[in-house]
Amino acid sequence: MDNIKVSVIVPVYNASKYISKTLDSIITQDFDSFEIIVIDDGSSDNSLEIIHNTLNECEIPNKIIHQENSGVSVARNVGIDESKGDYLVFIDADDYVSSNHISSLYNGKTDFSLTLYAKKEGSKITNLDKYSQDTISTHDFIKMELNMEITFNFFQLMYKSDIIKNNNIRFTPGIVYGEDTEFAHKALNYGENIAINNEVTYFYVQHSQSAINTTEYKRFGIVEIFENIAEFYKQNNKPEFSHLIITSRIPKAIFGNMNFFFYNGYDFNEVTAKMDELNLFEKLSKYQGDSKFKLKIKLFLLNPKLYYKIWRKLKNSID
Structure with missing residues (x-):
């Protein structure tokens, strides 16, 4: 053929x-x-x-x-x-x-x-x-x-x-x-x-x-991927997409994967230590968008441990 x-x-x-x-x-x-x-x-x-x-x-x-x-x-x-x-x-x-x-x-x-x-x-x-x-x-x-x-x-x-x-x-x-x-x-x-x-x-x-x-904390690797994509769009004269990645897509990916680990029983200290190692707290703080989601991020960044305790209570009440 x-x-x-x-x-x-x-x-x-x-x-x-x-x-x-x-x-x-x-x-x-x-x-x-x-x-x-x-x-x-x-x-x-x-x-x-x-x-x-x-x-x-x-x-x-x-x-x-x-x-x-x-x-x-x-x-x-x-x-x-x-x-x-x-x-x-x-x-x-x-x-x-x-x-x-x-x-x-x-x-x-x-x-x-x-x-x-x-x-x-x-x-x-x-x-x-x-x-x-x-x-x-x-x-x-x-x-x-x-x-x-x-x-x-x-x-x-x-x-x-x-x-x-x-x-x-x-x-x-x-x-x-x-x-x-x-x-x-x-x-x-x-x-x-x-x-x-x-x-x-x-x-x-x-x-x-x-x-x-099976990827465990490698899920956080999506952040580096999106940073590469943001740079790619910047070089291809699409600053709108580059900005959107930094101020929305990356923070959402960080928060979503963090909650994935919490939901699946990963240790709080291990998760947050990994986030600190990868500088994800700062990247999370760059979120610009929906006010509800922004408030969640703000509360977490103010006191991660307290946020986790409240999250656990809400999760258990739903389960």
């Missing part, structure tokens, strides 16, 4: 429990002219064997790449470099998609397109945002994301390959948490519009081995 419209990139690391279902959901797509690129990132289980067995008799063009363990960013970058499609789609090895995922995304016209995703934890499926429009400018979309008016993940998007390759946009190696957010923002910066399909076609599977559950 010479004319490949879409490249589906799947990084894999020790995903033997899930990868068969993931690949089956891709193979059964109701879309012609796409390829599957699987990058096994040095798995020590039998993921690679399952990948070969699953794709061995598959009629869809595919490429299986095995590399020494280098991290998910490097794996995805290899997939980008090897891709031939006009558009790129990313699917994680423990997630799966509906049979119309690619066809719901592809239109061959817009720079990006987007479908909805749902979180799946055991038998529970949680649907997230819906949009009121069929298309949205990248400018408006970025602004909504930075204001946290939408719940967004990079894998919801189909990316025009030329935008990614011509602007040398890649995932930053070595980052455990937030590398996908940085990639999406940089890509969106170079596009004009996003076509939206308000159908859930991607299922984001949550389990004990998910990266989100």
Whole structure:
């Protein structure tokens, strides 16, 4: 097949429990002219064997790449470099998609397109945002994301390959948490519009081995990611976005992750010591926005221990 419209990139690391279902959901797509690129990132289980067995008799063009363990960013970058499609789609090895995922995304016209995703934890499926429009400018979309008016993940998007390759946009190696957010923002910066399909076609599977559950205090690494994005927007003559990141997105990320740690039983002194080490108290104080949220931050900064005690009482009363 010479004319490949879409490249589906799947990084894999020790995903033997899930990868068969993931690949089956891709193979059964109701879309012609796409390829599957699987990058096994040095798995020590039998993921690679399952990948070969699953794709061995598959009629869809595919490429299986095995590399020494280098991290998910490097794996995805290899997939980008090897891709031939006009558009790129990313699917994680423990997630799966509906049979119309690619066809719901592809239109061959817009720079990006987007479908909805749902979180799946055991038998529970949680649907997230819906949009009121069929298309949205990248400018408006970025602004909504930075204001946290939408719940967004990079894998919801189909990316025009030329935008990614011509602007040398890649995932930053070595980052455990937030590398996908940085990639999406940089890509969106170079596009004009996003076509939206308000159908859930991607299922984001949550389990004990998910990266989100194993990163511990590395979740605070999202702050550095957003600082990098702020500098990127500043250099690309978009000071509005840079300012919004510093005065809203970063403080909200700090506060949200702090509460995540408290909610999951992390020690107060450990959390605040880590925040102090990363200079997060000062960065939290830069918040400008909603007066209610600003008051919460102010109360916390005045007396973190008292805020924590009150938070514990309120949490226990709700539980």
